[in-house]
Amino acid sequence: MPENHLQNETFSYRDVVKMSELTGSSPIFVDAVETFKGGPAGGQTRVTLRNEHLSYIITWYTLSGFTSLLWYRKFIMRKSL
Structure with a gap:
């Protein structure tokens, strides 16, 4: 997996802790459901277990x-x- 680059604020994968440190916010992740209207597209989180x-x-x-x-x-x- 490629490294996240904090200098140019490019993230290759979701790292909530590093993102919150960069923005000075709390490390909280909220994912919208697919029926959510008026914002980002929901249902983007994919969890697959073998x-x-x-x-x-x-x-x-x-x-x-x-x-x-x-x-x-x-x-x-x-x-x-």
Whole structure:
């Protein structure tokens, strides 16, 4: 991500704290809704989160299965690793 340049007041991304320091205001961000009339276009904030639940499930259940297998071999079958 490119750096924000405070000298020429160019911001490549929203940094509320730096913007408030530059203008001397409070660090508050308000986003308008799409139905807002008479001002900036609302609904510009986009939030997307990746859904990686399947990979987490596969990873943790596989680790749990191998741990259970090793525990079974060590304590039930009395075999050394």
